[in-house]
Amino acid sequence: MPLTRQNYILTQGPLQTTADDFWQMVYEQNTQVVIMLSKVVEKNYIKCHSYFPSKEEPKTRLDLFECEWLGEEVKQHYICRQIRLSPLKSSSTLSTAGTALQDSSTPDQTINKPENAYNQGKSRIIQHLQFVTWPDFGVPQHTDHFLEFLEHVRRINRTNSSAQIVTSQNHILESREDKSPATDDNVQPPIVCHCSAGIGRTGTYVIVDTILTILEQRRNGNIDGQELPTPTTTVNLVENEIESAPNNISEPEDHQKLAETQVENESNKEATLKEPEDSETKSKRKKIKQKGEPTAELKHAPRELEPLDDIVSDMVVFIRKHRMGLIQTPSQLRFCWKAIVDWIKKEEQREAQESLFLETEKKKSRNSEPTSSSSIVDTKNNSNTSLEKGEGQADEATT
Secondary structure, X not given: OOOOOOXXXXXXXXXXXXXXXXXXXXXXXXXXXXXXXXXXEEXXXXXXXXXXXXXXXXXXEXXXXXXXXXXXXXXXXXXXXXXXEEEOOOHHHOOOOOOOOEOOOOOOOEOOOOOOOOOOOOOEEEEEEEEXXXXXXXXXXXXXXXXXXXXXXXXXXXXXXXXXXXXXXXXXXXXXXXXXXXXXXXXXXXXXXXXXXXXXXXXXXXXXXXXXXXXXXXXXXXOOOOOXXXXXXXXXXXXXXXXXXXOOOOOHHHHHHHHHHHHHHHHHHHHHHXXXXXXXXXXXXXXXXXXXXXXXXXXXXXXXXXOHHHHHHHHHHHHHHHOOOOOOOHHHHHHHHHHHHHHHHHHHHHHHXXXXXXHHHHHHHHHHHHHHHHHHHHXXXXXXXXXXXXXXXXXXXXX
8 A cells, every 4th residue: 555565455256266366366475364344144144155164163174275263362353363274285385476466556566476385385483353343334333443454464564574583684694605586575465354345344444544543653654754744634534524425326326427437536636636736736736725626746755745635535545546445435434434523532541641651650750759869968967967976985095
């Protein structure tokens, strides 16, 4: 995804006939996290094949792989499973060169090179996280539930990334010794994310996760040295956008028209950028901006820090170029805004609490310093008094 080092594979829920292909993709792309945003059965309809092992059926054997259930953690709104994925056939039967995933921001650059001999044929631990309270064509009841799930996924992904860095460093040393080329470790393995059709709930999750990652990186100064706008102004922007989100999209044709319009607007933006800007053009753009209409922004890196509403809109257009129909309903789009706003507010509260704690600790430290100093002075005075008394007694004895 743009401005982040995280990549995703967005797909529909595996069918009974495609479960083997699904796990082969997971294995070939070095994926360590699989996100499932649907149930197997919803409203008496099968939404996805039960392609993963469970406590009741701990082993699932396919043509190329065996999946073994290692354990799970059941939360109120999601389930975290650990699965061991083991290839059954030799590594030569697993195609690796033909399905290399491409980085979405640079289509000519593969983010996962073919498997090296040092890890071919080995079993891998996959973290399978399933959100179970997200209705089809709908949104979770509360953003808190969704953000809790998203944060859990991020913690696991960070842990895996840290472990991967250590492994990569060791592999680089091995590569130097045997003079074999090392893999590209600058990009994390892709996260596989799916629901039923792989567009509505999947698109909503990826948009929110990507935007929050961008906000975190900009706040920490990790993107082109840019800083995040103040949280208050960002919240106001997004809350206004929630109120003005489209409500008149109901038919599939409407979604298609909306997507085509967004792509057309994107093309118009690029065409506008190529034209030279004289003083009259700049004046017109300034008037348009004052009216609240979108302005053309430069689309290449390093890009200027733009309002959050532009970032979200651009991100929706971007992912729809790669997978049409992502984010199906207006309620899902509004949920994206609301989840981002609630996350920002929580970050504000957390930072305020941390500041208050640090200030309290400083006050305690300042209050304790005079006490310590006075006790030291008292100790010195007592020592001097004792010394004087001792000298006086010695003089009397001498006399």
